[in-house]
Amino acid sequence: MSSRANNRREGAVQSTTSFSDRYKSWLQHHRLSAADSLSRVIDNPLSSLMTWLVVGIALALPVGLSVALDNAREVSSRLDSTARLSLFMADKTTAGDAAAYADALAERDDIADVVFLSRDDALTEFSQLSGFSDVLDSLDDNPLPHVILVEPASTDADDIAVLQAQVQADAQVAQAVLDMAWLQRLNRLMELSRRLVQALGALLLLGVVLILGNTIRLAIENRRDEIVITKLIGASNGFVRRPFLYTGLWFGVGGGVIAALLVAIALWFVDGPVQALASSYGSDFQLGGLGLMNSLNLVFFGGLLGLAGAWLAVSRHLGDIEPR
Structure with missing residues (x-):
């Protein structure tokens, strides 16, 4: 009787699943x-x-x-991303006065570059770019003013606004326009x-x-x-x-x-x-x-x-x- 019990006790085996088998089953599913x-x-x-x-x-x-x-x-x-001020000079300003004013602006520390464009040069450039040379040649007087192109030394918007206000206050300047305002x-x-x-x-x-x-x-x-x-x-x-x-x-x-x-x-x-x-x-x-x-x-x-x-x-x- 005891031998039978021992045989049954020996036949009870605990089944375990290895990590590898579980991983394979997980991957297969x-x-x-x-x-x-x-x-x-x-x-x-x-x-x-x-x-x-x-x-x-x-x-x-x-x-x-x-x-x-x-x-x-x-x-x-x-597009040209350089901020630039276009100074349109007053009608009474002569070419010599405008050139002298441009030289004075070039001496300022807050200005990097200055280009003077006389009214004759401005008319020639406009005639070439617009394609209306025949119409412009028929005019008795040149309607364009002298122009000074000013490139500020700073790229900060507040500094450029201060410079624009300063040159606009000058009597020789009819209008100071920030060319890059539209791009901003x-x-x-x-x-x-x-x-x-x-x-x-x-x-x-x-x-x-x-x-x-x-x-x-x-x-x-x-x-x-x-x-x-x-x-x-x-x-x-x-x-x-x-x-x-x-x-x-x-x-x-x-x-x-x-x-x-x-x-x-x-x-x-x-x-x-x-x-x-x-x-x-x-x-x-x-x-x-x-x-x-x-x-x-x-x-x-x-x-x-x-x-x-x-x-x-x-x-x-x-x-x-x-x-x-």
């Missing part, structure tokens, strides 16, 4: 979940395409506007546009996360019975969660690909008119696009948004599905 979720997405091409288009358009709008602003910034950077306004407008694009992008990205979260919620509801059975046989929440996370990943990656394609198509569509406009101004400007790396980053970012939306939906709804 990731592969199966990724493949199965991708298969489910492809098996519903119409609904998946609609989701990809919605996500792609939401991503393409801020990205496309950002690319447009980058091109506009590239154009503005090619343009830069401020572009910065405002950049902020607006960022705000719009943040709202659209939030919308992408909510759209994908709602899509994953519907997928969870459609597979409720499968989830209950899986939990009945002992599956953990992580095990059940994994396929839905991959579903969100595929939706996000597909939306990123659609967004990159939409931006590329939009740039191709406007490239011809932009090149024609640049050529008419004698510029070799080339319209810049996303490029390969930025396109891949957009696809990667779309995948992250898909994971975020799926995680949000799974965290809220998966815990409510429990076996009874």
Whole structure:
């Protein structure tokens, strides 16, 4: 009798699973979940395409506007960015007095360069640039004043404003105009546009996360019975969660690909008119696009948004599905 008990006692063996086996099982389930979720997405091409288009358009709008602003910034950077004051002398000021005043300005420490342009030189230059030489030659008198071009030594806006006020107060100067005021306004407008694009992008990205979260919620509801059975046989929440996370990943990656394609198509569509406009101004400007790396980053970012939306939906709804 004791020998039988000993035999039964010796037959009881505790089973243990090594870390290597657990890792292989975990990795294998990731592969199966990724493949199965991708298969489910492809098996519903119409609904998946609609989701990809919605996500792609939401991503393409801020990205496309950002690319447009980058091109506009590239154009503005090619313009002369040196702040310069144009001093239009009073009509009674002679060429000698204007030249002497220009020499006096050149001695100031807050002025880097001074160029004197007499009214005759100004008329010749204007005639060449405007193309109205025949009309200007028919005039009895030269309507243009003497001009002094002043380049401030400082690039600070307050220092330039002080210098402008000082020369404007001189009786010989009819008007002191800051040539770069329009470019400064343009830069401020572009910065405002950049902020607006960022705000719009943040709202659209939030919308992408909510759209994908709602899509994953519907997928969870459609597979409720499968989830209950899986939990009945002992599956953990992580095990059940994994396929839905991959579903969100595929939706996000597909939306990123659609967004990159939409931006590329939009740039191709406007490239011809932009090149024609640049050529008419004698510029070799080339319209810049996303490029390969930025396109891949957009696809990667779309995948992250898909994971975020799926995680949000799974965290809220998966815990409510429990076996009874």
